[in-house]
Amino acid sequence: MQKTPKGMRLHIGIFGRRNVGKSSLLNALTRQTVSIVSNVAGTTTDPVEKPMELLPIGPVVFIDTAGVDDSGILGDMRTAHTKKIFDRTDLAIIVTTGNYWGPFEEELATEFTERSVPIITVFNKADLETPSDELVQKLELEKRAVVKAIATEAGGIFDLREAIVRQAPQDIINSPTIISDLIRPGDLAILVVPIDKEAPKGRLILPQVQAIREILDSDAYCMVVKERELRDAFQKLNSKPAIVVTDSQAFLKVAADTPKDVLMTSFSILFARVKGNLSEFVRGAMVIDKLKPGDNVLIAESCTHHPITDDIGTVKIPRWLTQYIGGRINFSHSQGHDFPDDLEKYKLIIHCGSCMFNRREVLSRIMYAKRAEIPITNYGLAIAYSLGIFERALSPFPNVLEMYRKLKK
Ligand SMILES: Nc1nc2c(ncn2[C@@H]2O[C@H](COP(=O)(O)OP(=O)(O)OP(=O)(O)O)[C@@H](O)[C@H]2O)c(=O)[nH]1
Ligand code: SF4
Ligand SMILES: [Mg+2]
Secondary structure, X not given: OOOOOHHHOEEEEEEEOOOOOHHHHHHHHHOOOOOOOOOOOOOOOOOEEEEEEEOOOEEEEXXXXXXXXXXXXXXHHHXXXXXXXXXXXXXXXXXXXXXXXXXXXXHHHHHHHHOOOOEEEEEEOOOOXXXXXXXXXXXXXXXXXXXXXXXXXXXXXXXXXXXXXXXOOHHHHOOOOOOHHHOOOOOEEEEEOOOOOOOOOOOOOHHHHHHHHHHHHOOOEEEEEOHHHHHHHHHHOOOOOOEEEEOHHHHHHHHHHOOOOOEEEEHHXXXXXXXXXXXXXXXXXXXXXXXXXOOEEEEEEOOOOOOOOOOHHHHHHHHHHHHHHOOOOEEEEEEOOOOOOOHHHOOEEEEOOOOOOOHHHHHHHHHHHHHOOOOEEEHHHHHHHHOOOHHHHOOOOHHHHHHHHHHHO
């Protein structure tokens, strides 16, 4: 279970002032010494991540953060390290002690409420002092679960685990499926996987493996081919597949070799549903028509690999977009958890499929884009749009296709 990809785990962040017992709480939850505990305030400086299996939720990752002492500092942190953890937090544990709930705790709670992230408040060091009934009632009225704990003795840990299960957001736990809603038992799905310089040696990449697994779980079957063999594969089949899913880079060839009455899309379009929001990304892709030479476009990638020759993010998408627009666009790039604060200067954000991120982090980025009123789309949709096969690529999703056609009018 430790091998479950991090992007599929429920991310539980532990926040609070220095020395309140955040690291002690993580150690008690995991029954291991994961994070260093000491009576010196400021012991945890960098976030500590601990993946584990939390039944009945399943795979989660706890993130212990550095403590901060006042709300002023929180302002700075928003643009710094901790903001990145806010962005990927699905469930927030705010730790305080005794009967104390001050402006810093309230500011943290407001930040998460604005993000629709559920909150559990932990009053730790309950062996020394416990919160008043009035304070507990006030917090519970605001839908914030309250747990009293003695982290050093694992006191209240059972209550905390229970609160985590109760507060865990359902849309994250039951995140949208990759492909299983598009196929029925006995159906055939064809997956087109180019083996080019970008393909990792000796293995398939995560979205491909996850799609294969879901097809098997659906009692359907799948055929995996390179784009060059697709036409031949079709000739050998005696019935049509339910769907063809390709790497977006092979879109044009696969569209040409797939019969028109067979549904076709790409892995990153499937992942727009799983990790982001397909309708939002469709609206974003439509902005490509409004781009003009000289505009700024941000290409954001969740991986931190070094780009290789003919890399999709640095070479292919810029080339296809430039051809479509007929002039030079200024492309900027971001990688991993880094994401620019000054989104206003961009006309469009094009994001990768984000298979390495949890859904919350992509939803946070959509939220930032919305706040800045900047459209956002993803690789597959941007490629399909600039290659003129957008409707074809949306064929498996009739509702979204209908929305697109209405918007287009
Ligand atoms: N009495 C009592 N002491 C506790 C409890 N939980 C933690 N402590 C002590 O409080 C001190 C701080 O604990 P940590 O877990 O390091 O606190 P932290 O919030 O991670 O601190 P920073 O990383 O510095 O922000 C340590 O000396 C712990 O032993 C508790 O429930 N009761
Ligand atoms: S760049 Fe994005 S889509 Fe591609 S492997 Fe990395 S996280 Fe997944
Ligand atoms: Mg700590």
